[in-house]
Amino acid sequence: MQGQQQQAYDRGITIFSPDGRLYQVEYAREAVKRGSPSVGVRTPEGVVLAADKRRRSEMIEPDSVEKLHKADGHIGIASAGHVADARKLIDVARREAQTNRLRYGEPITVETLAKTVTDFVQQYTQYGGARPFGVSLIVGGVTNGRPRLFECDPSGTPYEWQALSVGANRSEIRDHLEAEYEEEMTLEDGVDLALSALTVVDDEEMTPEGVDLATIDVETEEYVQLPDEEIEAHLAERDLLAEDEPEDDEDAEEGSEE
Amino acid sequence: MQGQQQQAYDRGITIFSPDGRLYQVEYAREAVKRGSPSVGVRTPEGVVLAADKRRRSEMIEPDSVEKLHKADGHIGIASAGHVADARKLIDVARREAQTNRLRYGEPITVETLAKTVTDFVQQYTQYGGARPFGVSLIVGGVTNGRPRLFECDPSGTPYEWQALSVGANRSEIRDHLEAEYEEEMTLEDGVDLALSALTVVDDEEMTPEGVDLATIDVETEEYVQLPDEEIEAHLAERDLLAEDEPEDDEDAEEGSEE
Amino acid sequence: MQGQQQQAYDRGITIFSPDGRLYQVEYAREAVKRGSPSVGVRTPEGVVLAADKRRRSEMIEPDSVEKLHKADGHIGIASAGHVADARKLIDVARREAQTNRLRYGEPITVETLAKTVTDFVQQYTQYGGARPFGVSLIVGGVTNGRPRLFECDPSGTPYEWQALSVGANRSEIRDHLEAEYEEEMTLEDGVDLALSALTVVDDEEMTPEGVDLATIDVETEEYVQLPDEEIEAHLAERDLLAEDEPEDDEDAEEGSEE
């Protein structure tokens, strides 16, 4: 379908097109692609979450570019797409995690958390009165010593991945991940892979301020955000360390993700 | 009706076209056809449910491609179509099954469960404010030693089948089922028929990771998911075992079913 | 009115056209015409309900093609049109019948049941937010020894008939009924008339699996579904017995009635 015909079916939130597609959900995926990428890597030793957080102005505090979120002590979430939408879903996730601790006296499993979020997202694709969420999440963590890594997309579908990216340049980064990923890699190698994946487009380099990275180790089951020094060391080791922070395109749209 | 005229009637959820059709429901059926197929086979010895779960990337965990679901100890559900919608209906089915046990102290019958789901689905075709479900389910199980196999489609109509498929290539697979089905076949033969049905298009082969298969035996009345080794044995026996997992089309749409 | 002009008035659920018609209700009648026919015949000895339930595939269980429903011990309902809609109205009817027994300690009259359903249906033609029901029902039964036979159509109008049909080929079947009906016919003759009416189009023959037939006798006041052997005998006697079950058109729309 093209042009005028497509328009007839893509403006209603809750209707199918003749070929069985939900255009509003597909457009929400476009909103995700407008956001800078986030990456998740699962290794036997733990899970790595990394996010490109380069800013449209040096005067923005890097810490306020929220791409990586601690959902619970043992679970992190990386996002790409509409920042304000992401904040809302993170809030849903955190409440769910807290409720689980209160109700059952134990931490929520990574899978339960991911699926609770996707079920919440699905409703925004079926009922009228609201648009879908313009954001994809990577939910990673450790449950009972087992590392897990889930994707939550705007349709509300949960998939578990070995390694994945969401946001801009998804296919290039996925190719890189598929080429470089090894099932038995160490957590350190996972960190390197995540960082190299984020720089794979146009062979860019990166400063520590331009990236957020966290790990959840199967030993400690603790979400730990890597300090800039360690990120710098990793980048230097892989020859990915930029001298100056490269600035984003001036035309970057405000309000979407940096 | 064609073109412009059809457009006049296919965008509202709850209206009839001049020839008495509900276009949104028909478009939801197209969403089902976009999903990879699932198959159900009923034999005197029990019910077989099988689902094609080939993934768009090797990095997706096969277990996270949810096509086969245990609804209760004695009932399984296979789905095709919009994954997130399927999850919602499975949830409805599971709650209903649990409620039945709590309220009446006994397991729900397969027929009751199937019809509860279709009645739920029907409402989404008559009232405004939400779209129909873009998914078809195969509900199979055993009630009082009798194997039952139902289809739940987007219109909310329940039919009982000897053997059926939902999702892509439905007519080719149905032809295969009609040609090969025998009323008195063993459960083992039912498993073979289900697997061969899923590979009937383009004479594809299959890896054990690319398929989910479960049986509900009239003896045990237990939903049992077949381990990969057994699936592999079945495929090998029928010369359907692929050496490498064939990858799906790169262009496969995310968010719909794999 | 034609073409463009008609379009201006047929898409809203709750509005009149300039010539005082409710198009959505008329289109719902078209949905009824898309369904295979059902027939009702009233004789002094009781009421006959019969339904054509030929399936689009031999693998569908004949019993799952729901065209004939027992609404209460002494009342049956035959339907034509959108299957899922019919299920909903049958459910309304059954609840009403049960409520009547609980509240008044006696069975509901056929007339009360029929009018309760039509009043329910009328609301869907006047208020926004939902479409009309795409189904017509034949409500037949015995009250205080008197056989009654009502029609409930998508406008919510109740009429009592001596004999009627709903669904496809209505006018041909009605001609047949008017020609053959006799006020003082026996229940057995009523059964023959119903069966011949269902086969009147294109002089088709029928298998016992392709038809459902039930009677409510003025003596017993009990809804009794005829076993296949008896149907077969009736068909054979009238030279209507097919050797093989004729299959429906492959193109039959799923989700509508078989």
Add this chain to the structure above:
Amino acid sequence: MQGQQQQAYDRGITIFSPDGRLYQVEYAREAVKRGSPSVGVRTPEGVVLAADKRRRSEMIEPDSVEKLHKADGHIGIASAGHVADARKLIDVARREAQTNRLRYGEPITVETLAKTVTDFVQQYTQYGGARPFGVSLIVGGVTNGRPRLFECDPSGTPYEWQALSVGANRSEIRDHLEAEYEEEMTLEDGVDLALSALTVVDDEEMTPEGVDLATIDVETEEYVQLPDEEIEAHLAERDLLAEDEPEDDEDAEEGSEE
């Protein structure tokens, strides 16, 4: 206003056209005109209500063509237009009459009942979410020995008449009523006038089955439906008795009034 321009204002339920008209209400009046006529005649001795109930098929039970309704012991209602809508208003009227008896221990007055119904009808011309009623009612009865005769039209306006008709051929029948009506006529003459009015178009004749007629006498204040024999006598006397029941046009729309 004509054509395209009129269309701009006639599809919304609750809006005025530039010349101050409510088109939906006017179209509802067209629905009334599509229905077969009913007539009311007031005489000093009582009120006569009569309705043309010729059927589109001889197999329809004459009694099930509901045109004349007993609203309370002393009040009758004749209708023309959309049958299912009429049923709803009759139900409103009956409840109101019962409530009055319960609350005040006395029968409702004819005027109060008529105005309660019109006030109910008015709401459907002012608020969104529902269409107007496509029916006109003649409410007749006796209050404290005084005969009263009211019209309730789709706009919700109550008028009291000496004699009136609603439904098809209204103006021809009104001319006949105005020509023949006499203020001091007997109830018997009123019955004759009502019957002749219903046959005035095309000099048709009538069978007793084709008409319903009821009187409310100022003496008894009782709603009494005339038996077929008496109707036949009246028709014969006026040379209006048909030998066979004339059939309605085959093309008569189902669902509207016969």
Add this chain to the structure above:
Amino acid sequence: MQGQQQQAYDRGITIFSPDGRLYQVEYAREAVKRGSPSVGVRTPEGVVLAADKRRRSEMIEPDSVEKLHKADGHIGIASAGHVADARKLIDVARREAQTNRLRYGEPITVETLAKTVTDFVQQYTQYGGARPFGVSLIVGGVTNGRPRLFECDPSGTPYEWQALSVGANRSEIRDHLEAEYEEEMTLEDGVDLALSALTVVDDEEMTPEGVDLATIDVETEEYVQLPDEEIEAHLAERDLLAEDEPEDDEDAEEGSEE
């Protein structure tokens, strides 16, 4: 603004046009102009309300043409426009008057009653979901010996007048009122002025049945409807008495005011 452009702004209930107009309210005023006129005259001795109630058929009971209403013992209301809408506002006024007596133990003032009604009317010009009222009212009465006369129009604006008319031929009648009105006229002269105003268009004459007239005297503070004889005397005195009741145009729209 004209034609197409105007159409863009006149169909929504609650929106302004670019030149700051509310078209739906203006169209409601057109509905008022379609109604036969009512007149109010204030004199130092009391208030006169009069209404043209000529009927579209002689068979309509003059008393059922409701143009003049007693709102409370000391307040009357004359209306012009959509009859059913007027009935609703009269009901609002009467309830308000009763409530005032119950709550404060004293009659409501004319001003308070008029403004309560206009405030009620205003809401129908600002909120969606309902159309404005297609009626104008003249609220007249006596409060503490002081005669008051208010207009309530479809916009919900209250004005007090010495003498005014609403409905058809408003400007001609107003010219007549302005020319003939004298501040110190007697109530009898006020009656004459009101009657002559109603007949001013085309020098028509009038029968007593074609007009309703009521006065509220400052002495008695009682709403009194003039008997036909007195109206006849007044008409005769002014040479306005018609021999036969002139009939309204046959084409008069039913449902609007006579």
Add this chain to the structure above:
Amino acid sequence: MQGQQQQAYDRGITIFSPDGRLYQVEYAREAVKRGSPSVGVRTPEGVVLAADKRRRSEMIEPDSVEKLHKADGHIGIASAGHVADARKLIDVARREAQTNRLRYGEPITVETLAKTVTDFVQQYTQYGGARPFGVSLIVGGVTNGRPRLFECDPSGTPYEWQALSVGANRSEIRDHLEAEYEEEMTLEDGVDLALSALTVVDDEEMTPEGVDLATIDVETEEYVQLPDEEIEAHLAERDLLAEDEPEDDEDAEEGSEE
């Protein structure tokens, strides 16, 4: 933006145009400009409020042309625009003032009252289901001996002024106010300035009946409406006294302000 393009954005209540404007609010301002002007002047000795209330007919009672309202003992409100809308906002203001006295035992401040009203007005510019208010208010009064003068416009923005006008001819009157205003003028001079401002367009003269004028003195903190004699004296002194009341344009729209 012009023509067709503008139309695309100006009919929805709650949406922005591409250049960031809210057209419905701007059109509401046009409704204000259609109303006759009101003026406010603040002097160290108190506040003056004045309103042009010339009527479209001499038969309208001048007192019923509501342009000036006492909101509380120490606060007055002058309005311009849609009269019925103004009445609603005045009601909101009065309730708020009363509530303040009840709750805190002291009079509401002028600023609080003005801002309560604007916050109320803002909601009608952001939420669907209702149109903005088509009226601007001048809220003037004295709080703790300090004279205050606020404007409340249809967008819900509060500004404090030394002197301002709302309604027709706003810019001409503002020029006059800016030219003539002196910060240290007496209250008497303020009255003169207000009256001359109202007559500035076309050098019109005025009768005392054509204007309402009130003052709130910093000494008394009492809202006092000037009697006609004093207004006449002021007008005469300034040579603004008309001999006869000039009539408004006959074509003045009813329902909007005079």
Add this chain to the structure above:
Amino acid sequence: MQGQQQQAYDRGITIFSPDGRLYQVEYAREAVKRGSPSVGVRTPEGVVLAADKRRRSEMIEPDSVEKLHKADGHIGIASAGHVADARKLIDVARREAQTNRLRYGEPITVETLAKTVTDFVQQYTQYGGARPFGVSLIVGGVTNGRPRLFECDPSGTPYEWQALSVGANRSEIRDHLEAEYEEEMTLEDGVDLALSALTVVDDEEMTPEGVDLATIDVETEEYVQLPDEEIEAHLAERDLLAEDEPEDDEDAEEGSEE
């Protein structure tokens, strides 16, 4: 996308365009750009907030041009855009700050307050029935001795800045801020930077009345509004002091920000 195509997606509040954008949010940003600028500067010694509040008329009280708001004792908010919308968000912020004190007995942190507001704003971009907020806020303050400075834009995204501007001429002012900002500048220098930033466009000069400026010092943690004399001194020192207040464009839109 351009022209007609863009229009298809920019009028619905809650839908995505094919390229994943939310046009209503982007248009709300245009409303922000229509407002005069506000500036925030963060220094180690505290936070500076400044706002251009030049008025469209000298008769408007400068204090009533609300651009700078004290949200709590230690937090200020500067705004740009739709004034009435800003008032609403300020109210939300103040309530939240008060609630925090009541509930936890301590002041709210700057970050919590900023994010509470953005989360509130996000909802207006996802749900139907209301438009987004047409305003951007700068939230500045001191928490535990640490100066913080956040932006809240119409999409509901919170960013923390070293120095930023919102409103008209944003890019020119940002260039100035980036060029002149020094991380270790004193609060006094911060004040100078803020003032020079506001005058950077067209080398305008400024009067103290034309600007609002407040600081929150890390020592006192108190929101302090600078008196005009100090602003004047700062302006004079930087040669930015205008002799007369330059007037805004006469055509400035009322109701938007000055």
